[in-house]
Amino acid sequence: TEEMEVEFVKSSGKAKDCPRDDRPEFAILGRSNVGKSSLINVLARKKEVALTSKKPGKTQLINHFLVNKSWYLVDLPGYGFAKAPDSARMDWSSFTKGYFLNRETLVAVLLLIDASVPPQKIDLDCANWLGRNNIPMTLVFTKCDKMKGKRTRPDENIKNFQELMRQNYREHPAWIMTSSVTGLGRDELLLHMSQLRNY
Ligand code: GTP
Numbered sequence: 001t002e003e004m005e006v007e008f009v010k011s012s013g014k015a016k017d018c019p020r021d022d023r024p025e026f027a028i029l030g031r032s033n034v035g036k037s038s039l040i041n042v043l044a045r046k047k048e049v050a051l052t053s054k055k056p057g058k059t060q061l062i063n064h065f066l067v068n069k070s071w072y073l074v075d076l077p078g079y080g081f082a083k084a085p086d087s088a089r090m091d092w093s094s095f096t097k098g099y100f101l102n103r104e105t106l107v108a109v110l111l112l113i114d115a116s117v118p119p120q121k122i123d124l125d126c127a128n129w130l131g132r133n134n135i136p137m138t139l140v141f142t143k144c145d146k147m148k149g150k151r152t153r154p155d156e157n158i159k160n161f162q163e164l165m166r167q168n169y170r171e172h173p174a175w176i177m178t179s180s181v182t183g184l185g186r187d188e189l190l191l192h193m194s195q196l197r198n199y
C-alpha cells in the first residue's frame with residue numbers, strides 16, 4: 001500500500017488560471033455530494049486535505065492537489081446542484097469548454113458515481129458527453145459501503161449503470177468500487193492511475 005504526500009496547491013476560478021506546468025493530472029468529476037473531496041482524503045490517508053460536507057455544493061472552485069511532487073489530483077465542484085447562490089456557482093458551460101476540451105495535461109477524468117442509488121440520468125449524460133468528446137474516463141463508484149435504508153444494493157445499482165452505459169459504448173470504461181468509509185478500492189485506484197500515467 002502506497003504512501004502518498006498530498007499537498008494543496010491552489011484554487012482556480014477559471015480553467016486558464018490552473019497551474020501551467022506539465023505535470024499529468026486526473027480530474028475528479030461527479031454530482032454534488034457524491035464523495036469527490038472524501039476520495040482525495042482517502043487516497044491521502046488524511047482527514048482534511050480536501051474539505052468535505054454533508055451539504056452538497058461544498059467545493060466551488062477548481063482545486064489542484066500535488067501528489068508526491070509529481071502529478072495532480074483536481075477536486076472539482078459537483079454538478080447537479082441548483083441551490084448554491086449564483087455568485088458561488090461555477091459557470092459549467094465555459095468551464096467544460098475551457099478545461100476538459102483544452103487541458104493538455106489531463107490524463108483521465110475520474111467520473112464518480114454514487115453506488116448507493118439507482119442510475120441517475122445526469123451521470124449518464126455526463127459520461128456520454130465525455131465519451132463523445134473522446135475524453136478518457138474511469139468510473140469510480142462511491143459509497144459502496146452504504147446499504148442501510150436503501151431499496152437497492154450497490155452491486156445492483158452498479159450493474160444497472162453499466163448496462164445503460166453499454167447502450168452507448170462498445171468498450172465499457174474501466175471501473176472501480178470504492179468507499180471512503182472502509183477504504184475499499186483505494187489501492188486499486190492508485191495502481192490504476194499509475195498505470196495510466198506511465199502508459
Ligand atoms: P461537493 O463538493 O459538494 O460537490 O461534494 P463532494 O462530491 O466533494 O462530496 P464530499 O466528499 O464532501 O462528501 C459528501 C458527503 O458524503 C459527506 O457527508 C461524506 O462523509 C459522505 N461520503 C463520501 N464518501 C462516502 C462513502 O464512501 N461512504 C459513505 N457512507 N459516505 C460517504
Ligand code: MG
Binds near residue numbers: 037051059
Ligand atoms: Mg467537494
